[in-house]
Amino acid sequence: MAKREFDRDDDVGRVAANDTGTLGKAIAVLELVSTAQTPLRFTEILALSGQPRGTLHRHLSHLVEEGLLNLAPDLRYEPGMRLLKFASNAWAKNQFRTVAEPHLKTLHERTGETVHLGILHGQEIIYLDKVESRQAVRMNSQIGNASPVYCTGVGKAALSVLPQKRLDDLMAQFSFHSYTPTTHRSASELMAELLMVRRVGYAFDREEHESGIRCVAAPIDAPRHGIVAGVSVTGPAYRVAMEQLEIWAVVVKEAAHAIERDVEVRLGPGR
Structure with missing residues (x-):
């Protein structure tokens, strides 16, 4: 698994305090892309999510890095293979x-x-x-x-x-x-x-x-x-x-x- 990166001034207390909000926003982006009828471009996700451009870019980068989303050659985001594996295991169990x-x-x-x-x-x-x-x-x-x-x-x-x-x-x-x-x-x-x-x-x-x-x-x-x-x-x-x-x-x-x-x-x- 790739190592996650945080801002230099993060400390344990601040990360713990913000973790739920940050995680919730990332999951919202993941759900938005995974439930879309067709792959979405960054501008489409930006309009639908209501998140700031910089925040959204970080979330998408992390989700792609972790294999939960995939960035296609045409610069559209779609569900990644790791997410599909999670889903398959969840249905099976x-x-x-x-x-x-x-x-x-x-x-x-x-x-x-x-x-x-x-x-x-x-x-x-x-x-x-x-x-x-x-x-x-x-x-x-x-x-x-x-x-x-x-x-x-x-x-x-x-x-x-x-x-x-x-x-x-x-x-x-x-x-x-x-x-x-x-x-x-x-x-x-x-x-x-x-x-x-x-x-x-x-x-x-x-x-x-x-x-x-x-x-x-x-x-x-x-x-x-x-x-x-x-x-x-x-x-x-x-x-x-x-x-x-x-x-x-x-x-x-x-x-x-x-x-x-x-x-x-x-x-x-x-x-």
């Missing part, structure tokens, strides 16, 4: 993902379409695992990607099991960006659907995040382990009718309940 995996495979065998496992993280759903469809046309989703909770099946399923106060606080933060004509545009619209999801135990994505993509999802609620998540079956609208999703809702709920049971058994009593 994620206990929740490991517990859910056999149930995802069973659900895939029963439906033949793409199966996703996602966990609630703030206003987003982070996809922890995916079993690809057997069909020729497949989903372009990727493990580790994030999607808004209010316009995805897994997201709405996860929201449905939150305590009302936490749900209200979270919905107050939503921007309700209209990705498609069927995306919810207000908290009242979303809440009306979530009440239905609570009653039936599953949620749909009716081409709300991406045109031409539908899914049915069920919540996974393991409060003793701090897990609020969901599992879904997803397919293209031309191949998967809403009537078919209604039929699959039964097996999706069964998979979610099986995952909940295994989480309690295999992960212990929790907190």
Whole structure:
């Protein structure tokens, strides 16, 4: 590992006092680059991060030096190989993902379409695992990607099991960006659907995040382990009718309940 350099007048006390703030800013830069759809130039990162030019340059230099970011020949920053290795190891060791995996495979065998496992993280759903469809046309989703909770099946399923106060606080933060004509545009619209999801135990994505993509999802609620998540079956609208999703809702709920049971058994009593 390359040696980090600090200003000459740094002492132990000052470094300790500033470490959290400095680390947080560097992580913010790392997250900005690693979650961007395409590699970013310095000027783009500068505009998005809001950090001073000199500070940002130091953070980027250190992140490149440590292999967490890579500076491409066209002077764009992208995730580095060391960061990808960290991510790969984290996915492999994620206990929740490991517990859910056999149930995802069973659900895939029963439906033949793409199966996703996602966990609630703030206003987003982070996809922890995916079993690809057997069909020729497949989903372009990727493990580790994030999607808004209010316009995805897994997201709405996860929201449905939150305590009302936490749900209200979270919905107050939503921007309700209209990705498609069927995306919810207000908290009242979303809440009306979530009440239905609570009653039936599953949620749909009716081409709300991406045109031409539908899914049915069920919540996974393991409060003793701090897990609020969901599992879904997803397919293209031309191949998967809403009537078919209604039929699959039964097996999706069964998979979610099986995952909940295994989480309690295999992960212990929790907190």
